[in-house]
Amino acid sequence: MLTGSRVLIVDDEANARRVLEVLLRNLGCAVVCAEDAPSALAILREHTVDLLITDLNMPGMSGLELLTTLRAEGHAFPVIVVTAYGTIESAVEAMKQGAFDFIIRPLDVEQVELLVRRALDISRIHRENQFLRDEAGKGWDHFIGQSAAMRRVYELIRQAGPSKASLFVYGETGTGKELVARAAHANSGRQGLFVPINCAAIPSDILESELFGYVRGAFTGAHKDRVGKFELADGGTLFLDEITEMPTNIQAKLLRVLQEGQVDRLGSNRSIQIDIRVVAATNRDPLTAVQQGCLREDLYYRLNVLAIKLPPLRERHEDIPLLCAHFIEKYRSSLNYAGMARLPDDISQALMAYAWPGNVRELENMIERAMVLSQGQSLNLKHFPQETLDLPAQSARNTPAPADQDFDLDANVAKLETRLLTQALQISAGNKAKAARLLKVSERTLWYKLKKYGIG
Structure with missing residues (x-):
């Protein structure tokens, strides 16, 4: 089955469109139809597709002209052209112009199914290659360190990698949690993509659509369909960084996806079967986050099948x-x-x-x-x-403390707090929210301390 693949059919004959539509829907494809080339171009301005099937001989703009226009506009999805016995030369010309292949009428069902599957495989590979070009060079080779603490981490990654079980990585900010997730994916043998998303960096009203995707018209501004991170990670690994910053209502939906292996795009009533491995990460203590209500307890136990705690740098100097x-x-x-x-x-x-x-x-x-x-x-x-x-x-x-050392506790605490506050602000480039998370205090406490010590 080709569930989730979107195919656009372009033909000026209604019966011909209907035959292809039924055939493709039986394969599990989502099908969109257009009666001529201009209508197809209008659809492509609002929808993404994985494959286009077009008749060559149409009034107005022909299928060959449509193909030329698509390539000129930068559309990279495969195109299959449909022709009759008498116009095979036109089909050959279309392939010279970049068509994937051609189908001869009357349609051979097995041939159509074979070509559609091959074309959609090409479309998927093209999409994955583009993603991988962006992600190139990230993974296992970026680990540096031979301390005992890091060797334990390496061993856990090797043991956890081949499993499909969810992985929970936690440790302080800057310890390399995403590197662990990438290494676990590289060691898993999974053929799909590694797809990262930072739950703290995306506003809650956008995070849901980023994860689940949506269909056109699902909400104001949804002008075309969009594939979410769950679908993009199908067959691979989804890395949920800062999971404790995810709103609890989205955590509930995430739990359902993990339990049922299905995802629903926003605005759609059709579930899409997916096969993903989830790696979650946080800079908080997970159990403390559960107690504070930042992480659902049921989701924590669903994610925490395998856990890796990363040592801070001061523990592996x-x-x-x-x-x-x-x-x-x-x-x-x-x-x-x-x-x-x-x-x-x-x-x-x-x-x-x-x-x-x-x-x-x-x-x-x-x-x-x-x-x-x-x-x-x-x-x-x-x-x-x-x-x-x-x-x-x-x-x-x-070194031992000299006899005349200043033992004024309040004064020394003030010096230490001033130093740590200053360093946290430097590291976070003045971002108070990041500095508070780094110091493991609330923003209110941070503002109080800054005012107390006169730190700008």
Whole structure:
């Protein structure tokens, strides 16, 4: 069955349209019909299709002229032309102009079915290739680190990969949750796409349509059909980043999709069968999120078949030199800095002593910043933020406190809070909501602290 595939039939004869329509609907296709080429072009301005079947000999604009117009407008879906015995030469000419194949009347049902299946396979491959070009280079090879904590993560990914079971990845912001999801997909053997979506980055009124798709007229502004992320991930993996930010009413619909293996486009009364693996991720503690009402308990247990907790960078500081070498090489190429090869030992030691509230993402940004400031010269202390490479403060953790040390608790807490608040704002580029999530406090608490310490 070809459920979910949309085919446009163009023919000036009603009976001919009807025969093809019945045949394709029996195969599970969604069929749209047009009585002439201009009507077909009007439909394509409002609908997406996976295949077009057109008669060659039509009054006004012929099927060959329609094909030429479609290619000129950039439509890449396959086109099958229908012709009679006496006009095979025209069909051959259409193939030279980019038609996928041709059908001769009277129709051979088996031949039509074979060509339609092949054409829809080509359409699917073209769509997937376009998606994969955008996603190229992302996956297992991007993991850097040989610490014991990361080796445990690698082993869990290898064990979980071949399974179809849902995977729950959690850890602090910047620890690489999407990399884990991509690696699990790469290790799964699934032939479909890896489709990521950030639930926190999309407004709730748009998130539902992004996930489920919609049909034309489902709501104001739905001028043409749209495939949702569930359908796009059919046969592959859907990565739901920041799942705890998804509204609970959409979580209920997600649970139904996972349980029944079917998705309904908004505005449609027809269910589409899908085969997907879901990988969910959050920077919160999942059980705490359940207790706070941010994550439905039934959905949590449905997703949490296999769980991977990513260690923060401060718990695998021995990986920092490897990460630095990787990022230096990455930005040396992009910045065309031929002479820069390694990080000085004193800076490397200071970076290993830093707490890294922003984890690997903060480290990468800091290395890129330092390389830009160095203008291709050797890296030194002045290229890094002073609070990061505050060597006396870092080493003080491992030395006994002198007798005259200031033990004023409130004053020291104020200094620490001021430093953390400043770093969180720097990492989040001034975005208060992101800074609050990084510090694991409410935005109200963040605003109170900023006002208390006079931080702009």
